[in-house]
Amino acid sequence: MPKAAQDVSRTAIRDEHYVLDLCDAVLGLKAVRQHCFPFLTGDPDRRGYRKPLPVDGFYPALSLVVEYHERQHRERVGFFDDKPTVSGVPRGEQRRRYDERRADLLPKHGYRLVVLEVDEFPHDSAKRLLRHTNDKEIVSRRLQDFRTQAGSGSVLSAD
Template sequence: MDCVMPLRILEAVRLLHRMGYGGLRFNPGLSASGMFWRIALFSQDSLDVSGDATEPIGDEQCLRYSNGEGYEFNARQFPEDVGHVTVAEEILAALPKLQRSDPRNANDRAYTEWFARLLPLVKSTSGLPIAYWDSYGEDKGWKLAWPVDRYVESPPDNQAIPTPKKDEHYVLGLCDEILGEGHVSQMTFGWLRGDPSLATGKRSKLPVDGFWRTHGIVVEFHERQHSEPVPFFDDKITATGMTRGEQRKLYDRRKAELIPQNGSILIVIEQSDFPLQKNKIARDHDRDLRIVRRRLSAFLR
């Protein structure tokens, strides 16, 4: 590889998988001209697996790179000796909704095991994985190319493996039952944005966990990282110049201020509101429904 940045990105994906971020997915391919390798990185939670989509719609929940950009990644210029830990920190900063997986998630486990088999092939052949280009489909699997040319197994099908809901999705589903309306997941608003990137000046929209249009209600589900420090990554500097932990607290306060100012009701439901087992909700539908109903009752018209 003339530029090692693609390899550093793939090594960063493996590191994050090993750190517990099993929901991190990627989609690699070639540009229309066939001259450049490119990759999209995103959280599995942002992908609608009910259809044929292989990437989220829009760039708010998707991080992209092309080797035509050399060592520029997420609008930042990195040195040629950049390490995969630095790249992993950049991925986390760009995908704030990416959280650690439930160990029971069979989808994530199958995917990370597949990726663990793929990465040594990439390193031993210096070939980059390719899922698509204009004249190539996925019937025979993915390919390794530049300079090799061979097929490798495709990633596991998410729909083929039952996946337990994450606690966030479980709680938002209980809200749906109580409110009698399905929520919009990861809704964004033009008036709710993060701080400017030091490199580009861009202010990304901040998604909310669940939005119910008829009721005008926003629900944010807070896992322990909203109230407790999380080792390793919380003290890393994000694109805005703040640590990841500081940025999370600031954005939580911003949502608490701006959402009511713009005509919606904000309800925060804490993971600690529920009995926990191994840092996850010990699920009991009827009991948990009562807990959520109490949190919503003061705001229901």
Template sequence: MNDKDETYVLNLCDEVLGLKGSRQHLFLFLLGDKGHRLPVDVYYPEKKLVIEYREYQHTNAVAFFDKPDKLTVSGVSRNEQRKLYDKRRRDILPKHGITLIEINYSDFHHNSRHRIVRDVKRDLEVVSKILKG
């Protein structure tokens, strides 16, 4: 069983939408700095919809994820690269007629370790509101 918050939230999205999205979907037109395709968390082709789950490290510095002393192939820190790639998704997906919805960990009740305190009923309501909002 995968207990990652991302998996939990994407499964909630599947339930709310009544569809099974394509996880870690790759588009030919969404590329990283070395020409590799950038994945999106989930894509629903029937709705031309991408959903990205934003964990704590997407908005806050976390040394474990950022590896500040090591540069990426882009020549920037992992934190900077993540910001660039997040922006790239925001800019490019709409140009291809795809709606992007970002769901943040802070949209849910979470503990001091920034993990979701799971309550399926409450969390389905949160996701439903975001997706219909």
């Protein structure tokens, strides 16, 4: 594993896991991965059921949600966008709606959202992270306000 990953889990195979492991290292806390909030749901299916929308990483003590947006959040990717959805909209449109829903609803319920974009990190032409030595510094800058809270021992409400 590259030197940049020395502070992260050796099982961080996917870029999302790698970025969340960097967040864990910077904050000194372990994120709840793929957490679902009762107020954050997807579009209704044919029966009217709304499936919970998971967030990438949730830090309850900080009321913080971290999302890592890979290339499919910013550009059309046939493999991801051609999949059918329960609500009848193209997958790319559904992803955009869900990203907006997270950005709208999380703050309304007292949570702060930090979105880390693939373009913030060194990456290859396929937009896969190169896992560079300065990745942790990038995350540290983006989470600067929360590092102070995590280090002070103050605990904020998770609900």
